[in-house]
Amino acid sequence: MTTVVAERPTPGLPRPYEFPDFRRDRLPNGLDVLTVDVPGRPLVSALLVMPTGAVDEPPELAGAAVLAARALTEGTQSHDAVALVEATERLGASLHADAGWDATTIGVDVPVERLEPALELAAEVALTPTFPASEVDRLREERLNDILQARADPRRRVEEALIETIYTRESPYHRPSAGVRETVERLDAGVLRAAYAGAANPVGAALIVAGELGDADVRRLAERLFGSWSGGQAAGQRTVEAEPANRSRRVRVVHRPGSVQTEIRIGHIGRPRRIADFHALSVTGAILGGLFNSRLNRKLREEKGYTYGATASFDLRRGAGPFAARAAVQTAVTVPAILDAIAELEAIRSAPVTTAELTAARDFLVGVFPLRFETPGPIVGALSGVVIHGLPDDELARYRERIEAVTAEDVLRTAEANVRPSELQIVLVGDADAFGADLEAAPIGEITIERDEPAVAPAERA
């Protein structure tokens, strides 16, 4: 006969935890060096963060920052691409360069005893990239092919349709950060070289290194490798257009014949990262669509079984990124799922959340904090956010107390200001023939159905 203990255990005393102390030094050329000693973590993460990204590029050259970052490891003055990757691998290191909306980064992960030679390679990539024309041509073709692939993947297609719908053409956020066909076709080695020259500036940039550094003198190393670096122009820090493309509720359907699920996105323009109510917004997002038992997931998954998962989130960037609720639902329940989701978006701003919901969200965000920073990579990632958004150095140290201070009134006020049901854009990728009639009958908003989605690329059809 099986017996178990009915009584739920109470937690023990929490062991004190603080976000790891980091040291910030500034080199004479303006480059900041942030070092974090993390005992017991011999695989070190190092990241050079340059706070210039896709948002700063000219609209006609959208995708230049992302492609330039990809091209950084395609050749330097001392190594061609293959020699560079081989030299990196011999160190047991992985070297990566990326760009997003707000920054261009060059990173390396390596066992601490080989940090110096690995950082030498990273510095070479940062300071002497050659952008070989033939490799740039290949990367551009690969991105153009990727654009074809994205249109065939309902998840990627719906994200692109969402941003096209909620932002005006004047906003960089109207398109993916990696650009669209017309702009990517214009990208050549000269364009990428110029794009990177605009990002590569030690002023405002930071080298962040975390791991079991012991007595490694990272500042001296940084001085040797990056001390002579001088920037071209000062970082742009351009402001981002955030006028909504539509102020009334609309439904846009991208018809995908035979689709067994409908990818649903419901959203509008959200908020930038550097805002006073960041912590209240985080708690609000967790309750609405972040936690497993968030309102959206509880309703659409655990009550209705419409979906494998429903979420909502604010994508916080230098400018106001998108806010969206997301779910992929079986085709037949497309319209009921939309109505349920909209009802939750309305409810979160109509009445205060319960004490249980508030406590669960705050306790999760506070409690999971030490788990997030178990290894060097996420520590470096969090500090890069501090650098990119110009946040105070104690932002992470004070995170938990600020989350603790969020009240139900704060959540209500935040939801009222940041979730606007009348402005919601409902964007769907799915089989419009299967749910079109239901959609017409439901009082959601003006409907547009796009039926001219070729599943096959023009080049393939010829």
Next chain:
Amino acid sequence: MPDPVRFSDERLANGLRLIVAEDHVAPVVAVNIWYDVGSKNERPGKTGFAHLFEHVMFQGSAHVAKTEHIALVQAAGGTMNGTTWLDRTNYFETLPSHQLELALWLEADRMGTLLEALSQENLDNQREVVKNEKRWSYDNRPYGTWNEKLQAHLFPPEHPYHHPTIGSMEDLEAASLEDVGDFFATYYVPNNAVLSVVGDAETDRVRAWTERYFGGIEARPDIPPLGDLSLPPTLGSERRETVEDAVPLPRVYVGFRAPAFGDPRLDALEIASHILAGGKGSRLHRRLVRDERIAQDVALFTLGFVGGASITAGWATVRPGVEVERVESAFHEELERLGREDVTDDELARARALTESDELGALSRVDERADRLSMFATLFDRPELINEMLPRYLAVEAPTIRDVAASVFRPDNRVVLTYLPAGASKPAEAAA
């Protein structure tokens, strides 16, 4: 080389195996249970059931309400999940270390009393969730059927690896409360489980808590064994299938029957996969993507299984305007060349250096250590493999790679799936 993981290893009277590895660097702890049951234990007409059952495990037990398991773990500042695969079902939580006892209590409550909270409504709800998981992960995804097709070709119909873990819609539809009850009584017993606890915890306290929470759960002495899963080492003949799909670019998938997980030849095959397709320095990437520019991307990896054979699989996405056949033959050429010529010392040195760094990174996380301890104890009765695998990988030499490549990468041991854009073979329609 990472420091060896030191752990205790014991069994409760009811057969539950407990493994504890202390690590007080960070105030976090990982709890991980492997049940020795996976989709390989499913019977005909019941495919997908092990995974559906995993979902039911989050629907409450005698002292935990529906959805409360996850709510309690998240409110404790923890993360959690469960996964089902051919050879296993695992459940795990990572928490701030002062919340460890909660996770043990939750796992014990569902191991002991799941059926007390089971209802038709909850089963039906999770059936719909899982059907949507299948749609989302496979059916509505470009190239989404490759895994199911490879398994079906690589393993004969009577072998339990023939069908995918997600199962079929018909079988999911047919799953009943009685099935849940039988499956629970058969496999969800302490003597069929390994509990690993890794992180900021004292071994003695973990042992006492485990005894307190799990000690009263009854064992089942007669867990039905699986039959003989052994297989001929190769397929015997090439199998090919062409699939039309809503994709813009053709893609060639290649799959091979490979040595079982645990066989040192599979270690060599993993190093071989790395040399062939592990990043931008690898042979396939250099030839197909960088030099000849006939592929958009390439991949090659091994999926290790203990029941007779593993899978080595890969793909190349064909660039527009390139003949699919050209990509396929270049892919085969590179794999087969590995069976004729030794890899270079430099290739081997690079693969070893990266393998060592990967291990260093993976083993720095308590959740990964806990999962590997449970895995090695469940599949091989040897948790100490957690410290032995890296030396094994580092000891792989060029002739071993050549031998295993020669025996695996053969035309009579491969499945080739060619995905073509739907309608592309019908020019009249495409022009419309």
